[in-house]
Amino acid sequence: MWPVKMAALRVAVPVLLALWLGRAAAAVPLVIWHGMGDSCCNPLSMGYIKKIVEDKIPGIYVLSLKIGSNLVQDVENSFFMNVNDQVREVCSQLAKDPLLKGGYNAMGFSQGGQFLRAVAQRCPSPPMLNLISIGGQHQGVYGFPRCPGESSHICDWIRKTLDLGAYTQAVQEHLVQAEYWHDPLKEEDYRKNSIFLADINQERGINETYKKNLMALKKFVMVRFLNDTMVDPPISEWFGFYKSGQAKETIPLKETSLYTEDRLGLQEMDKAGKLVFLGVEGDHLHFTEPWFYITILPFLR
16 A cells, blocks of 8 residues: 555656646736727737737736727727726726736836726735836826827817816716826816826825735836827826926926825835836837847846
């Protein structure tokens, strides 16, 4: 009997060890959220990013988020679907995905950066491990100086709509870009009526759950494009913004009340080495493959 048991153990132990090593070595899944006017699966943007990540990290599960039942809806929703509804939809998608239950890394492009931060703050299960914001506008925008490609006519309409009443209920409920519109000349209107950005940035009070959930991240990486002609002001990509009451002088994150009052836990995260500020030469979302491999991939491994 004893030799039989030993023989069984000699077979079982290597199998169990192999299974354990395989699980230990498995790549952390990655969730991607695209930007304005883009879709989950454009072969020149998110589809391309998904492919190069999969090529460089064998076996990784990459989920590129689609908001809507098809690609046309996905693009349209990046302009016209209430952001809070989008975040709820994404939280539901992530919670139902069995491949994410052990945790995942998140990478948001342009407005997808602040949208994924909302996911981190509002939906801690499954847990987001690292958040990489590539050109995300975490203090919002005050202008649309240039818009991507074929979406330019939509952006002309957006500008006019924002000028007419960014903080009216109808515009807030139905125009995505209004929901992170931050007018430094109308700070009180922004704090009172912004249904998305003012909420996730704790402008109306402290939600301790938001703070706790964001601070649970291992790393919060913010990439700023140093020659950005699309985001106004570009320093929003590093959580800075215009000094209140005017739209010329900007201040960095550390000089904002959000940081000094530590309403989101960013000061504590900074002291713990969890905040990473990266700059890259180029216009909005313009970067090279080598830069991506050298700078971003290490946060995904």
